[in-house]
Structure formats: structure tokens, C-alpha cells
Amino acid sequence: MKHLFSLGAVMASLAALPAMAQDNLRIDGLEVIGKPVDGEMGFQPAATRLAQDIHDLDWLILVIITAITLFVVALIGWVIIRYNAKRNPNAASFTHHTPVEVAWTVGPILILVLIGAYSLPILFRQQEIPEADVTIKVIGNQWYWSYEYVDEGFAFDSYMIGAPATITADEQERGAVANQYGPVMQEKLEAAGYDRDAWLLATDTAVVVPVGQTIVMQVTASDVIHSWTIPAFGVKQDGVPGRLAELWFEAEREGVYFGQCSELCGQAHAYMPITVKVVSEEAYQAWLGAAKEEYAGIPQPIQIASN
Structure with a gap:
């Protein structure tokens, strides 16, 4: 099931904290670091x-x-x-x-x-998988990713911006075509905080992790073999139905990183990107509280700023 993240429901309780909605996390100054660059050769910058x-x-x-x-x-x-x-x-x-x-x-x-x-x-x-600070289970599906924050009790799905599941009836009436760039897709990218360069790379919901902490990803799949990879992290792991594999990383730099399913998995394989946002510990905790309330319905305590 597709989950949508809304900032409005938690804005009042988090007024004294940075805005942490999935679709505007870059407002806090996150730099897009891990992405392919036209005409360039070599590796993406190493973040781990x-x-x-x-x-x-x-x-x-x-x-x-x-x-x-x-x-x-x-x-x-x-x-x-x-x-x-x-x-x-x-x-x-x-x-x-x-x-x-x-x-x-x-x-x-x-x-x-x-x-x-x-x-x-x-x-x-x-x-050699170390002890995790954050454990996330990632499930590959045709053709999107599901993420479960194992120790926090919530999960969400992540689709490429412009995938069929992300297009509303109103957008279809305005001429939006799935997986094809156009004015409506440009609006969707901009609303999520991305520019044209992020087309086919950005997802509607991103994996959010804290900088400098050990992240363990438990990788599997629900249908066919998929592969979860972030080049800037130096990680890649096949997700095989019925099996649970693990990878780990510790991001050293805040920013936005992109990956892609790296195992041919069907006709929409090319439209199965991965977005990871690495944020500060304070920002992560703020996002975590909002995510628990949005995805799992777990009310978070209202914090009142003292004068």
C-alpha cells in the first residue's frame, strides 16, 4: 500500500524543530552528493x-x-x-x-x-555486519521499494516520482504520463524539493538515516530478484525472495544519495530508484517522531518551546 507523508499533522507539535517531511527535507540545506553526472567518468564521491x-x-x-x-x-x-x-x-x-x-x-x-x-x-x-544503531528492512517489489524501520514499528513504500502509483486523477487530466517527463512531472519534482537533474532518480519517500551511525539494511524481495545499491556508500546486495541478506554502512557526510535497482527485474526495472537522505541526529529524531505518527499512528508528545 502506498503511504503519503504529510507535514501538516505534526507541524504544531514540532514548531520549534526543523521541518522534516520526506518531500522537503532538502530545505534544511542537504546537498545532493551521490548521483550520476552526465559526461563524467569514475566513481561517485565516497561517503563511507x-x-x-x-x-x-x-x-x-x-x-x-x-x-x-x-x-x-x-x-x-x-x-x-x-x-x-x-x-x-x-x-x-x-x-x-x-x-x-x-x-x-x-x-x-x-x-x-x-x-x-x-x-x-x-x-x-x-x-562482517557490525551491531546496528538503526536497522531497516528493505523489500524489493515490482517496481518499488518497501522499507520497515524494524526497531521503530513503522513502514512505508517508496516509488519513483512519476511512477504510475504516484500520479493522481487530476494530474492525468492535466496531461501527466507515467515515467515521462513533462510540465506536471516538473511540478512534482519541484514540490518534492528536486530539480530536473533528479528525474528518474528521486523517489516520493526517501530512506532517512542519521550521519555517523551504523545502518544495517536487511534486504529481501517479494516477487523476483532485485538489488539494493547506493554507489556513494559502496554497498550492493541482491534481494532474493524467501531469503534475508544484510549489508551495512556508516555515512560520513550529510546529503542526498541516489541508487538504483541493479538486478534486471522486469519491464519497469529502469524506474526503480532509491533515495537516501543522511541527516544530523537532531534532524533524524525529529523526522522519526513525525514518521511514527504518520505511518504507524503513534502519537508523539507535544513539545512546547520555553521562553
Whole structure:
């Protein structure tokens, strides 16, 4: 079932706190950090230790393979020049060269040991799930995500802005077409606090987590295999029906981060984005209280600002 988040119901009780509605969280100055950029190459900015590990490992391997490539090209060039028929009319004939054979055996072994010694701790750090500060169960569906804040007792669904489930009858009368950008979709993006660049990336409801805390995502699916991923966090995990897998991250920087279902899951696979908003602890607690009241009907105490 699709849930909508409204700020009006809690505005009076949270008057002294920042506005934390899903659709206007960026008003508090959140920067869009993790998103693809047209014409650019490379990784998105690393927002977690896990992502930085991946970047460092990629750089190490790039240096190694570049050095190997340059060495092999130089060796081939030297052989072409030194042993061509003009300079070396009488070709030598031999079947073994022990030093060379030892070198091309020991050299690759040392390189692989170096890569393994660097990469295995990174892999273990990804796979060893620490104790969670916040646990969220994410369920992949065709073609949207459901999120359950396990310890807080509420859940919501998250659709791409412009998906069929997000379009009202009034918007259809005004010419809105699902998954197609137009004036109505532009209005929907702007109402949610996004610009044109967030089209096909932004969702109507976002996962909200506190900065600097350990977040454990329990990933599964209700129908076919999906995959939950945030590139800037360096995490990706398949959601398989009937199975529960886990990933974790600790975001080091407040901001808005985008991801995408990364497992081909049907005809609307391309319209299944992920939005995560990383906020301060104070902002998270304010949003959490409002979310409990909106999604689970749990009344929150009214806070009266003292003079």
C-alpha cells in the first residue's frame, strides 16, 4: 500500500524543530552528493569507509595493470628493435631460459599476493555486519521499494516520482504520463524539493538515516530478484525472495544519495530508484517522531518551546 507523508499533522507539535517531511527535507540545506553526472567518468564521491576502500583498491589495481601494460609494451618494442631480421640475421634457437621462467612465475605470484593482502580485509569489512544503531528492512517489489524501520514499528513504500502509483486523477487530466517527463512531472519534482537533474532518480519517500551511525539494511524481495545499491556508500546486495541478506554502512557526510535497482527485474526495472537522505541526529529524531505518527499512528508528545 502506498503511504503519503504529510507535514501538516505534526507541524504544531514540532514548531520549534526543523521541518522534516520526506518531500522537503532538502530545505534544511542537504546537498545532493551521490548521483550520476552526465559526461563524467569514475566513481561517485565516497561517503563511507566501505566506498573509500573500493576506490583505493581500484586505484591500486589500476597502477599495477598500468605498470604491467607499459612493461610488456616496452619489452615487445625492445624485442622488435633489437632482434629484427636486419639487426639479427642469424636467429638463435633455444628451448629454456631458467631466469626468465622463474621471473614470470614468481612475479605474478607476488603481484597476486599483494592484491590479495589488500583486498581481503576490504571484503571482510564489507561482509562482517557490525551491531546496528538503526536497522531497516528493505523489500524489493515490482517496481518499488518497501522499507520497515524494524526497531521503530513503522513502514512505508517508496516509488519513483512519476511512477504510475504516484500520479493522481487530476494530474492525468492535466496531461501527466507515467515515467515521462513533462510540465506536471516538473511540478512534482519541484514540490518534492528536486530539480530536473533528479528525474528518474528521486523517489516520493526517501530512506532517512542519521550521519555517523551504523545502518544495517536487511534486504529481501517479494516477487523476483532485485538489488539494493547506493554507489556513494559502496554497498550492493541482491534481494532474493524467501531469503534475508544484510549489508551495512556508516555515512560520513550529510546529503542526498541516489541508487538504483541493479538486478534486471522486469519491464519497469529502469524506474526503480532509491533515495537516501543522511541527516544530523537532531534532524533524524525529529523526522522519526513525525514518521511514527504518520505511518504507524503513534502519537508523539507535544513539545512546547520555553521562553
